[in-house]
Amino acid sequence: MIRIHKPKTPPEKLAIDGKQKRRSHCISYSRNPSAYETGTKKFEFDRSIYAHKTVKQALIKAQHQKCCFCERLIGTDGDVEHFRPKQAYKQANGEALKYPAYYWLAYEWENLYLACTGCNQRHKQNLFPLQNPTARANNHKEKIEQEQPLFIDFGKENPEEFIGFRGQVAYAIEGNHRGQVTIDSLKLNERALPESRLQHLQKLKRLNEILLLASHRQNDLELQEIVVEIKEDLKKYISDNAQFTAATRCAINSDFQYVIS
Numbered sequence: 568m569i570r571i572h573k574p575k576t577p578p579e580k581l582a583i584d585g586k587q588k589r590r591s592h593c594i595s596y597s598r599n600p601s602a603y604e605t606g607t608k609k610f611e612f613d614r615s616i617y618a619h620k621t622v623k624q625a626l627i628k629a630q631h632q633k634c635c636f637c638e639r640l641i642g643t644d645g646d647v648e649h650f651r652p653k654q655a656y657k658q659a660n661g662e663a664l665k666y667p668a669y670y671w672l673a674y675e676w677e678n679l680y681l682a683c684t685g686c687n688q689r690h691k692q693n694l695f696p697l698q699n700p701t702a703r704a705n706n707h708k709e710k711i712e713q714e715q716p717l718f719i720d721f722g723k724e725n726p727e728e729f730i731g732f733r734g735q736v737a738y739a740i741e742g743n744h745r746g747q748v749t750i751d752s753l754k755l756n757e758r759a760l761p762e763s764r765l766q767h768l769q770k771l772k773r774l775n776e777i778l779l780l781a782s783h784r785q786n787d788l789e790l791q792e793i794v795v796e797i798k799e800d801l802k803k804y805i806s807d808n809a810q811f812t813a814a815t816r817c818a819i820n821s822d823f824q825y826v827i828s
C-alpha cells in the first residue's frame with residue numbers, strides 16, 4: 568500500500584448527481600430512521616453515479632492502475648470501492664452486519680477508491696473497524712471526524728509508515744495495531760499475494776546482483792553500460808506507478824536481504 572493522491576475536485580457526476588442522490592437518502596433516513604436502523608428498509612444506491620466511467624477513470628489515473636490495497640496492477644478491471652461501507656458495516660469479522668452504514672458517503676469522492684475484486688468483494692467487504700466503536704457516526708447528522716478508524720486511510724496517511732515488508736511478507740512497523748489490523752483484515756499475507764510479490768522481487772534481486780558484480784569490474788565497459796540501464800529500471804520499479812511499490816522500496820532499502828533466491 569502506498570499513499571494515494573486524488574485530485575481535490577470531485578468528478579462532475581459526483582458533484583451534481585451524487586449530491587442530489589445524497590440529499591434524497593438523507594431525507595429518506597430522517598423520515599424513518601428506525602426502519603433503516605433495523606435493516607427492514609435499505610437504501611438503493613445508484614451505481615451509475617458512484618461507479619460512473621468518469622469516476623472510475625479518475626481513480627484509475629490517481630492510483631496508477633493499481634488496487635489501493637494489494638498494489639497489483641489491475642488496469643480497468645477494478646471495482647469502485649467505498650472506504651467507509653455504504654449499506655451495512657461490521658466492526659470485526661464474524662460479527663453480524665449493522666445497519667445503516669455510511670449511506671451519506673456513497674457518492675463522496677474522498678470515500679471512493681479502486682480495488683481488485685479479491686480485496687474488495689472477498690476481504691474488505693463491509694468491514695470498518697474503529698478504535699473507538701462507541702464514537703461511530705451512525706447517520707448523516709453525526710461527524711466522522713470523531714472516529715478513529717483502524718484501517719489506514721491511504722488518502723490521508725502514508726501506509727508506508729505503518730506497514731513494512733520483509734521480502735514478500737507484510738508486517739506492522741513496530742508492531743503498531745492499525746498496521747496489523749489492516750494486514751490481517753485484508754489478508755495481505757495470504758491469497759497468493761506473497762508469491763506474486765516474491766516473484767517480482769526475485770527478478771529485481773537478480774538485477775541487483777548484476778550491479779554488485781559490476782562494481783568489482785569497473786574496467787568492463789560493456790557491463791558498465793548495462794549498469795546504467797539497470798539503475799534506470801530500478802528507479803522505475805520504486806515509482807508509484809509500478810506494481811508492489813511498497814514491498815519493492817523495502818527490499819531495495821534492505822539490500823534484498825529478505826528476498827530468498
Ligand SMILES: [Zn+2]
Pocket residue numbers: 634635636637638639682683684685686687
Ligand atoms: Zn487488491
